[in-house]
Amino acid sequence: MLGLDGQTTQIFDQVLDFVAEALPFDVQVTVPTPFPGTPLFAQLQREGRLLADRAWERCTLFDVGFRPTHMSPQELAAGLRQMVVALYSEEATARRHQHFKALRQQTQSMAA
DSSP states (O other), X not given: OXXXXXXXXXXXXXXXXXXXXXXXXXXXXXXXXXOTTSHHHHHHHHTTOBSSTTOGGGOSSSSOOBOOSSSOHHHHHHHHHHHHHHHHSHHHHHHXXXXXXXXXXXXXXXXX
16 A cells, blocks of 8 residues: 555555565455545545545545645556556566466475
């Protein structure tokens, strides 16, 4: 999850580095979503950090609807877009899936 309180724009490179090292089968990146009626919504409303009250159209897990603490909403949105391109490209997805298949084959041969 990107844009949590305390995270800076360095989180984007940190997540990309982690994924490159760990090579998980799949990856999902989202941003905190202040759904109306939730504690997160109430907190961000109290703090004056909501970009719009009751903006259901921004409740997608991918649209930025609040002001993060250590980056601008625009920086968060741009960082998320860049990560999506990097993580979900055909090449990146194939690399993760090939790694997973190799691990599975190795485990199967060890069990045999």
